[in-house]
Amino acid sequence: MQLAVIGCGAWGKNLVRCFAQLGCLGAVVDRQSATVETLLHQYGSRALSFEQVLAEPSIQAVAISTQPSTHYDLAKRALLAGKHLFVEKPLALELKHAEELTDLARRMDRRLMVGHILQYHPAFSRLQSLVASGAVGRILRLHANRMNLGAIRSEEDVLWCLGPHDLSMILTLVRAEPSEVYCIGGYHLRKTIADAVTVHLVFPAGEQAQINLSWLHPVKEHRLTVIGSEAMMVLDDGAPWERKLLLYPHIVNVAGRTTTTIRAEPITVAIEQDEPLKLECQHFVDCIAHGRDPITNGDEGLRVTRVLAEASMRMSPIHGCPASPVRTKAVHPAPKARRQYARRDSL
Template identity: 55%
Template sequence: MNELATKPRVAVIGCGAWGRNLARCFATLGVLDAVVDPNPQVLDSLVALFGCRAASLDEVLADPAIEAVAVATPPSLHRQVAEAAFAAGKHVYVEKPLTLDYPDALAVAEAGRAAGRVLMTGHILQFHNGFRALKILVAEGRLGEVRRIHATRLNLGAVRREEDALWCLAPHDVSMTLALMSGAPERVEAFGEGHLRRETADAVTMRLGFPGGAQAVIHVSWLHPFKEHRLTVIGSKAMAVFDDCLPWDRKVQIYPHQVSLDGGAPTVVRAEPVPVEIEQAEPLMAECAHFLDCIREKREPITGTLEALAVMDVLARAARAMSDEAEARAPKRASA
């Protein structure tokens, strides 16, 4: 049988900056059938680049030859498009965040379950070889017991209108943190700062408390002078850092520092970082290939329904904490 005939045909819905990347990857993998976007100039350029066809959403949903869709619309449309795709019998990949609130995420998950189709969320760093290497270090116990995780995702730009920095940036770091901790936090605290617009947080700091005492701090902002994407794991035996802004030969490094509390004053012995060898590869290409594999093999994606809902639960709890904290800081009206 022709290999191409066995590959699921895919349509990309929403072809902004990230949708174009999805279209490129699915075209490279030989499965891109159609692109959907309200901008005709964007469609014309993608058709010329990748040899696909331009289509409307209704045309994609009605076409039985298209087995799957990749949704890269604004997040406020994710539920609507995903539910329509499941109703049409399509497998669905949704860019992060899955939705902008937890009830909508549950509705999308239920629609996928009822349709018997794959649901996958675009938590791309699960497919980065740097994070995969860090996860192996933790799983093999090379860092000892995880005591603290510290994540920063900072840059200047990507300022959104309909979502704040929590929903725009934090899904990546929440996804990675939950994978490293293998469980949900008992406690979620969050604080947001709106500098450009008071009602929209440009910077968010989250603190997660896990069973056993481990802590995670996640700080994200689109109002920062330079790019910083770093995940640090502090273990009882060693420390490790995944820094996506460094070259591939230094993206993941182990710091075998030693801290002794025996006897008198604490003793700190510093050690040089040890790079971890990782293979250079494009995470988005690996993510798209995984989606296709899960469709063919009828299996749950790494970032499938269970993982997506776990991330959404933490984000929703953080959003509530931010709202409660903002309300507590707001000036109180004088009683009549």
């Protein structure tokens, strides 16, 4: 199987490296000739235009890592040309476009995979299996912090830039879509792009989740906490590998007006060390080879996009800039009508 990587910037070059290591890099596409020359020198392959890729029968798939505003158009053209498709998050900046791409991939019988990389992180895979086995009891609440200093985008806000990672994990763990969505956005640098966002989700069975996202944070923090009725777990992607996943067997007993808290030492959960991106790329190749749907297929990407759109539509702004922000579809993409989540399908 031969694949072309479309967009070889800061993240795209990592896709080039991984697909080259897997032996399936068929072409690279980028407007920066110097970038292309460097990658060809490192990994071989060939330089093509996007149009040449679409017309090349030896290339069966494309991986798109361009500006989010281009995802829909490039992805649609690739699917119509009969290519299997990997799209970095977000799948699209408008819900109707994500729905159209998912439906098109199904009709064309092409594999569509969204780059929700943390689904392929060995620590999250282990966390997911432990939660499913009942290790934490019933999920009560989830906390996600994804904060750093930059990289500050110019066309999508921090919700659409960072939010897909944590929403993908949370929806997978809870196995439902939220019945209520609340969102607060801070506009400190630009009047039209939120650079700090807090999202609160309430699920049909009573679980709650809070997601804190920011480009204005002095230190890098990527942490997911699962609070259960029997135990708690923390996935800290900034911690050393041997301490990325910890289980806290704390106990909280409530009897009438009396509450008793019993603290326990954290238990280190052993996980096999591997690179999430390489595992993600391998999964895409395997799904094409065996005709299977990816874990993060179009339907999974669509669920995440629905929550992003709902959060955008319900975002209450807090203005750090002196003038009121001007809302635009590119900054806060959302469906034309409010979605009330009448459907409660499990994942």
